[in-house]
Amino acid sequence: MSEIEVPEDHPRYQSLLTRHRIEEGVEKGITSRQGLIAEGRGEAFDYLLGEKTIKSADTAARVAAAQLLLAEKPVISVNGNVAALVANEAVELAEVVDAAIEINLFNRTETRMQAIADYLHEHGATDVKGLAADARIPNLSHDRAKVDSDGIAAADVVVVPLEDGDRAEALGEMNKTEIVIDLNPLSRSAQVADIPIIDNIIRAVPNINTHAKELDNKSNKHLTKIVNNFNSQSGLTQAEKTIRNGISQEN
Ligand code: PTJ
DSSP states (O other), X not given: OOSSSSOTTSTTHHHHHHHHHHXXXXXXXXXXXXXXXXXXXXXXXXXXXXXXXXXXXHHHHHHHHHHHHHOSSEEEEEOHHHHHHHHHHHHHHHHHHTOEEEEOOSSOOHHHHHHHHHHHHHTTOSOEESSSOOEEOTTOOSGGGEEOTTTGGGOSEEEEESOOHHHHHHHHHTTOEEEEEOSOTTSHHHHHOSEEEOSOHHHHXXXXXXXXXXXXXSOHHHHHHHXXXXXXXXXXXXXXXXXXXOGGGOO
């Protein structure tokens, strides 16, 4: 038995494992109760995508890896769901592409900020930003506007998983290059992203890691070519087509 009492060959293993991690996140004070609802919404899309990484999402993950390797100050934004689902993998990604990790919460409380910071440290993170909150994202009225001046405020590339659209739009207005991970191709954050990855975060982050390791020794010229050849709209269209017409229509 693994971390949940369900055998790994159970057809719903991954989905049950994900639910279990989110539930545990809520119990530990890491994930908000709204995070349970967000997970349910994500699961519905994942079911329609066949609970697998479709080709266009894999392409986007490779482009994201190239973009992160090219970045000067990349930051991975972490909320309560991201911490509960992929703490290890997010820490690994930060190491592989030399990015900072910054906690940014919709339902921000100091207790939850600290609980997530402690949890990320337990999973190997060395530098966790977000607690200083000494800068703001302009034109955003809620607590998600609070960022660190040497973190998201200074970043050129930001990974924003499982977001609402407001902050994604505001970050776009700051001319940040945004990599969004979201299972809903119609969500505003996916729509405004430079690189939308329509996939479950539990598959997407390890996949970016794999691509980043493979691309690590490539020249900037090679990486730039990968980024420039990417068409974000085509990935969104392919994911929507798969959701509407079924996985047999995937291309
Ligand atoms: O921890 P906090 O306080 O910052 O709150 C985080 C949540 C996620 C609760 C908050 O950002 C929120 O309410 O988000 P939304 O508006 O429900 O949007 C979440 C998006 O993430 C939706 O489009 C979901 O389809 C998507 N989603 C949910 N679970 C996953 C996912 N995308 C990828 N992988 C998932 N596992």
